[in-house]
């Protein structure tokens with residue numbers, strides 16, 4: 703069945719490791735007939751959540767109108783959400799964290815976002831899978847709270863520089879993730 707997939711990326715490196723995995727995933731997902739909408743958070747203007755709880759009162763998801771409001775309708779419509787990110791200081795880069803925080807507007811706005819599929823593609827420099835806990839655990843808990851089904855995680859430690867991902871099976875695993883959606 704063809705599904706609507708929203709891919710939200712967190713890296714500012716266009717030729718970087720998580721983008722390479724993102725592109726492998728998208729290519730495989732589109733080959734399976736899915737529709738992919740990609741949102742590169744680092745190349746958009748998305749501020750943090752103001753916690754004003756006036757979500758949807760202006761007709762848009764967030765009263766603070768920035769690029770989050772351009773992706774919010776696609777997130778609402780999506781069958782699956784795929785987050786792709788490097789680890790920055792044992793956590794998410796600020797750019798993608800802002801998008802995740804702003805998903806709060808869909809919850810406060812009473813939107814039905816339960817039942818979506820969710821997946822995580824992530825990488826980091828240090829050669830220790832536990833470093834990825836900083837993005838894996840919040841992602842899994844966010845999914846659980848929102849009643850999203852985690853369908854896959856591609857977690858790749860030990861990649862620092864652009865191109866390092868090619869020395870791993872990260873892109874192959876990211877492509878295979880398309881089979882889980």
Ligand SMILES: Cc1cc2nc3c(=O)[nH]c(=O)nc-3n(C[C@H](O)[C@H](O)[C@H](O)COP(=O)(O)O)c2cc1C
Nearest residue numbers: 713718719720788789790791792826827828861862
């Ligand atoms: C600001 C910053 C903070 C980082 N913090 C960590 C970290 O805490 N742990 C780690 O293993 N790698 C860290 N890294 C390395 C990146 O996770 C690594 O280079 C990754 O491959 C980058 O992915 P990208 O090419 O998709 O941007 C950091 C990199 C930057 C630029």
